[in-house]
Amino acid sequence: DGGITQSPKYLFRKEGQNVTLSCEQNLNHDAMYWYRQDPGQGLRLIYYSQIVNDFQKGDIAEGYSVSREKKESFPLTVTSAQKNPTAFYLCASSVVDRTTTLYSYNEQFFGPGTRLTVL
Amino acid sequence: QKEVEQNSGPLSVPEGAIASLNCTYSDRGSQSFFWYRQYSGKSPELIMFIYSNGDKEDGRFTAQLNKASQYVSLLIRDSQPSDSATYLCAVRIGGGSNYKLTFGKGTLLTVNP
Numbered sequence: 001d002g003g004i005t006q007s008p009k010y011l012f013r014k015e016g017q018n019v020t021l022s023c024e025q026n027l028n029h030d031a032m033y034w035y036r037q038d039p040g041q042g043l044r045l046i047y048y049s050q051i052v053n054d055f056q057k058g059d060i061a062e063g064y065s066v067s068r069e070k071k072e073s074f075p076l077t078v079t080s081a082q083k084n085p086t087a088f089y090l091c092a093s094s095v096v097d098r099t100t101t102l103y104s105y106n107e108q109f110f111g112p113g114t115r116l117t118v119l
Numbered sequence: 120q121k122e123v124e125q126n127s128g129p130l131s132v133p134e135g136a137i138a139s140l141n142c143t144y145s146d147r148g149s150q151s152f153f154w155y156r157q158y159s160g161k162s163p164e165l166i167m168f169i170y171s172n173g174d175k176e177d178g179r180f181t182a183q184l185n186k187a188s189q190y191v192s193l194l195i196r197d198s199q200p201s202d203s204a205t206y207l208c209a210v211r212i213g214g215g216s217n218y219k220l221t222f223g224k225g226t227l228l229t230v231n232p
Contacts, residue, residue, distance in 0.1 A: 031218055040127065042207060042222040043163070050218065058219070090162055094218060106211070106218050107153070110162035 003027065004111035006091050011116045013078070013085065021076045021114045023091035030096040032074035033108060036060060037088040049074055050096050078116065089114045122146075123210050125223035133231050138195040140226050142208030145189070151211035152184060152191045153220065158204045167193060198230045 004025045013019045025032065031050045035043040045058030049068040063082025068074055074093075078085045092108040122145040132138045140154075151170045155163035169175045169182040169191065181194040191210075195202055205225040212221060 035222075040224065042123075042125075042224040043209075044222075045219060048219065096218065106151075107165050107168065108220060110164070113162050 004091060004093055004109055006089075006111035006114050008114060009112065011114055013116060013118050015118065016080045018077055018079050019116070021078065021089055021091075021116070023074045023076065023111060024072055025074075025091075025093045025109075025111075026072060027093055027109065028071075029093035029109075030071070031094045031106075032068070033092040033094075034058075034064070034066065034074065034076045035090045035092065037090060043090060046076065084118075085116055086118045087116060089116055123208055123221050123223040125206075125208050125226050127224055128227040129229050130226055131229045131231060132198050134198060134200060136198050136230075138198045138202065138228055138230070140193040140195075140206050140208075140228065142191045142193075142223055143189055144191070144208075144210045144221075146210070146212050147186075147189065149186075149189075149210045149212050152182070153209040153211070154180075154182060154193045155207040155209060155222075156204045157207055157225065163207055195228075198228075200230045200232050203228060203230050 007022045033048040034046040037043050044060050046064050047066040049055035052071050055068050065077045090113045091111040094106045094108045124143045154167040156166050157163040167182040169184045175182045179196045183192045205227050207225045208223040209220040
């Protein structure tokens with residue numbers, strides 16, 4: 001089955017700890033994204049990557065770090081510098097059509113999410 | 120600041136009625152518009168995509184886009200209890216190599232049997 005997997009489903013973090021959330025996709029997508037969702041809120045972009053070994057900060061990158069060493073994998077580390085990390089974290093991926101015109105269709109496919117709670 | 124605004128709801132409609140969900144956006148450079156459905160505790164799934172002014176229909180769903188008014192809407196005909204979910208509007212600003220989406224906060228829809 002093709003898709004995006006995230007692990008773990010639930011994660012508990014103590015104050016001052018770094019934790020890493022896993023995201024793997026077998027859709028052969030070039031682009032991958034990390035979002036954070038708080039209760040009653042939309043999705044806010046943390047980091048994104050459109051090619052291996054390259055990534056860009058999103059709107060709320062402070063306190064987070066990522067790596068993109070393989071096309072299939074885009075792990076997110078929540079560092080102790082992130083003061084309010086309790087949230088639902090969603091990973092997504094999409095194609096990158098380099099021949100596209102202005103109106104490209106680039107559906108983002110989402111993983112099942114990781115719910116992080118700080119104890 | 121690029122913003123996408125949605126009424127948070129909840130929007131409550133009876134089964135069989137038409138549900139109308141609205142979204143406005145601030146950046147006139149916005150090019151592509153997406154509607155995602157998110158069930159409670161689950162991840163979003165795409166239900167509609169539109170980029171041209173006018174209506175686009177897919178089954179019971181119709182997306183409407185008016186770029187002059189910076190407004191996109193989603194109509195759900197013959198609403199079913201299984202349509203009860205949060206609907207997220209997402210906007211792709213710009214084109215070319217920019218693949219980022221900006222999401223609204225979502226509208227919670229409840230369809231009552």
